[in-house]
Every structure is written in C-alpha cells, then in structure tokens.
Amino acid sequence: MDESGFEHETIRPYGYALIGKPCIDRYNWQGKKRTNVIGALYERVLFALDYFEKNINGDVFYHWCKYTLIPSLKTKCVIVMDNASFHKRVQKLLNRHGHRLLFLPPYSPDLNPIEKKWAQAKFLRQGWMEN
Numbered sequence: 001m002d003e004s005g006f007e008h009e010t011i012r013p014y015g016y017a018l019i020g021k022p023c024i025d026r027y028n029w030q031g032k033k034r035t036n037v038i039g040a041l042y043e044r045v046l047f048a049l050d051y052f053e054k055n056i057n058g059d060v061f062y063h064w065c066k067y068t069l070i071p072s073l074k075t076k077c078v079i080v081m082d083n084a085s086f087h088k089r090v091q092k093l094l095n096r097h098g099h100r101l102l103f104l105p106p107y108s109p110d111l112n113p114i115e116k117k118w119a120q121a122k123f124l125r126q127g128w129m130e131n
Helices: 058-072 085-096 113-130
Strands: 002-007 034-042 045-052 078-081 100-103
Touching: 002 113, 034 058, 034 113, 045 058, 058 085, 085 100
Parallel strands: 078 100
Antiparallel strands: 002 034, 034 045
C-alpha cells in the first residue's frame, strides 16, 4: 500500500519563443493543486483506491485503512508499506483484524511494487494531458 499525488497541471518540457529569445515561463510551486490517492496492490492490480483533495496525514490514512482497506481484504494478509511516520499508527488496527505489517527499509521505493504502478499512472496521465 502507498499514497501518491497527482498535479492538476502538468509541467511542459518544451515551449516556444521568438527566434533569439529564451523560452522562459513562471510556475507557482506554492499554488499548485493536486489530487492525492491512497491504494493497495494485490497480484499487480490496484484496489481500495481513494482520492483526496487534501494532504494525506495520519488521520486520513487511519480512516482509509479502517473504512476502505480492511473491508476490501478478503483474507488475512501481510501488508507491505514504507516507513512514513504515520504508517506506524495503523499497526494495532490491522493486527486486530488479523493482518501483519511489514515495513520496508527507509528510502527504498524500488522495493515497493506499487511505486511502479504510480509511475505508470503518472506517465499515462502525462501523455493524456498533452493530447
């Protein structure tokens, strides 16, 4: 399981300018809007997806686990997640429902298969936004 964010606007890697003039534009990094998503991956399929127009914090994540993830799990599972500080808060909740947690080593997104799904989704979205 993991969370990710999708910018409402994409950044263009190219632009147009008059001959001899640099191509410069401004981007407001503080004013950016994004949709955040939490999801889980089982046998290479994303499920239990929820979308949020606010930042994902411990409360949001806890409620997602309680009301979306746990009802979606049909059997007892080993749940793999990264070491985000608010992930530890759900350990007791998931254990009470018979699930085990496995935390990945710090800074190891390459060990979390859902990271590849998020990258794939962002790549597809970028192409869709440009067309």
